[in-house]
Amino acid sequence: MASLKELRSRIDSVKSTQRITSAMKMVAGAKLAKAQERAEAGRPYADSMERMLRAVAAGASGSAPALLAGNGADETHLLVLITSDRGLCGGFNGAIARWARQRINTLTQSGKQVKLLIVGRKGLGLLGRDYRSMIVDTLEDISKPVPTFDAAASIGTRIAEMFAAGEFDVCALVYNKFQSALTQVVTPAQLVPFAAVDEDKDAPDDESNGADVSYDFEPDEAEILDQLLPRNLSVQMYRALLESFASEQGARMTAMDSATRNAGDMIDRLSLIYNRSRQAEITKELIEIISGAEAL
Amino acid sequence: MANEMDNKVEFELVAPEKILLAEPVEMVVVPGEDGDFGVLAGHSHLISNIRPGVIHIFADAEVQTRIFVAGGFAEVTPERCVVLAEDAIAVEDIDVSAVESEIGDLNDDLQDATDDDARIVVEAKLKIAHAKVQASELQLYQ
Numbered sequence: 359m360a361s362l363k364e365l366r367s368r369i370d371s372v373k374s375t376q377r378i379t380s381a382m383k384m385v386a387g388a389k390l391a392k393a394q395e396r397a398e399a400g401r402p403y404a405d406s407m408e409r410m411l412r413a414v415a416a417g418a419s420g421s422a423p424a425l426l427a428g429n430g431a432d433e434t435h436l437l438v439l440i441t442s443d444r445g446l447c448g449g450f451n452g453a454i455a456r457w458a459r460q461r462i463n464t465l466t467q468s469g470k471q472v473k474l475l476i477v478g479r480k481g482l483g484l485l486g487r488d489y490r491s492m493i494v495d496t497l498e499d500i501s502k503p504v505p506t507f508d509a510a511a512s513i514g515t516r517i518a519e520m521f522a523a524g525e526f527d528v529c530a531l532v533y534n535k536f537q538s539a540l541t542q543v544v545t546p547a548q549l550v551p552f553a554a555v556d557e558d559k560d561a562p563d564d565e566s567n568g569a570d571v572s573y574d575f576e577p578d579e580a581e582i583l584d585q586l587l588p589r590n591l592s593v594q595m596y597r598a599l600l601e602s603f604a605s606e607q608g609a610r611m612t613a614m615d616s617a618t619r620n621a622g623d624m625i626d627r628l629s630l631i632y633n634r635s636r637q638a639e640i641t642k643e644l645i646e647i648i649s650g651a652e653a654l
Numbered sequence: 655m656a657n658e659m660d661n662k663v664e665f666e667l668v669a670p671e672k673i674l675l676a677e678p679v680e681m682v683v684v685p686g687e688d689g690d691f692g693v694l695a696g697h698s699h700l701i702s703n704i705r706p707g708v709i710h711i712f713a714d715a716e717v718q719t720r721i722f723v724a725g726g727f728a729e730v731t732p733e734r735c736v737v738l739a740e741d742a743i744a745v746e747d748i749d750v751s752a753v754e755s756e757i758g759d760l761n762d763d764l765q766d767a768t769d770d771d772a773r774i775v776v777e778a779k780l781k782i783a784h785a786k787v788q789a790s791e792l793q794l795y796q
Contacts, residue, residue, distance in 0.1 A: 399672035576702035
């Protein structure tokens with residue numbers, strides 16, 4: 359059995375770990391509230407843009423730009439993976455990596471080429487060894503201290519440039535969508551060619567059902583699309599970064615909460631052992647004294 | 655028709671980060687790419703690009719608010735006018751001296767620009783900066 363001194367130092371070390379995890383939990387909780395606010399504040403822009411894009415796309419006739427219609431090929435797939443820069447957030451990054459592995463397997467098995475653009479240091483750590491040759495680039499510290507639209511726009515522009523240079527045919531974005539502090543959902547979204555998200559199709563209260571009314575366009579569809587489509591990449595990117603950032607804080611908060619609880623359990627257990635051994639020691643000493651006295 | 659004139663159009667100015675302004679207005683003039691257009695209630699459906707310029711919000715037939723936008727898109731329906739804006743700033747908040755020194759810097763950049771891509775980026779920024787100065791100096795619709 360460990361000596362009393364050993365036990366004491368173990369209890370102390372678990373206690374200081376617990377202090378760290380509980381501080382991290384509280385920091386993540388505070389950040390989560392703000393991140394959620396930002397994610398919600400960013401929604402109107404993304405929603406309006408999507409509505410406009412759908413309306414213009416429906417009106418666009420004939421030669422639609424490649425960002426909208428695709429370039430006809432389906433050979434090279436670019437996967438944009440959004441992970442975090444820092445760890446200690448439970449299964450947050452693992453979930454993205456798992457999805458990516460599956461997707462890469464399916465794509466390579468059907469003879470497609472895969473390229474990876476990784477946002478966040480942790481994604482590189484998880485996938486770097488197995489898929490080194492597929493990784494185009496890793497972007498770090500994008501969401502530091504918080505995701506900004508400018509940062510998202512730089513990624514969006516980059517994707518548009520890569521597409522223009524013919525470096526890929528299809529582009530999908532994968533991120534952790536924020537559902538609650540406890541749950542994050544790995545969500546893939548196709549960026550190129552543009553695919554309208556149909557999730558609110560059955561919302562009848564949407565006053566302007568996009569494609570139903572015919573819009574006038576100024577200057578014309580093609581020119582609006584030329585500006586709208588690259589912009590949309592940035593907006594999608596920004597939305598994903600915000601969602602992912604909120605998810606990360608939620609995941610970290612949950613992970614740190616259970617770590618704090620585990621540390622508490624461990625301290626209780628160690629304290630019990632410590633107290634018992636101390637008592638045993640005292641009893642032993644008493645017996646020695648008493649038997650010594652009796653022997654006289 | 656008279657009834658429609660009394661109506662207001664729901665104006666929304668939205669930045670990627672948040673909604674900057676959402677209020678019913680009498681009339682708003684938006685700097686479209688092919689020229690300014692005014693929006694009253696009952697305007698036909700329209701989607702337009704926006705050039706760097708000033709959004710004028712009218713109340714009682716007078717300009718009430720001037721907001722500079724560097725670009726973006728506008729969606730107009732009979733009830734609403736949604737402007738997705740980049741870099742929106744109230745005209746009275748424009749710091750002309752700061753923008754002018756920015757123009758100086760940009761001109762230097764333009765000289766230093768080696769390839770066409772860089773030049774296009776700087777020229778776009780210059781255009782925005784010039785529009786900003788013009789916006790604060792030239793008060794339209796007085």
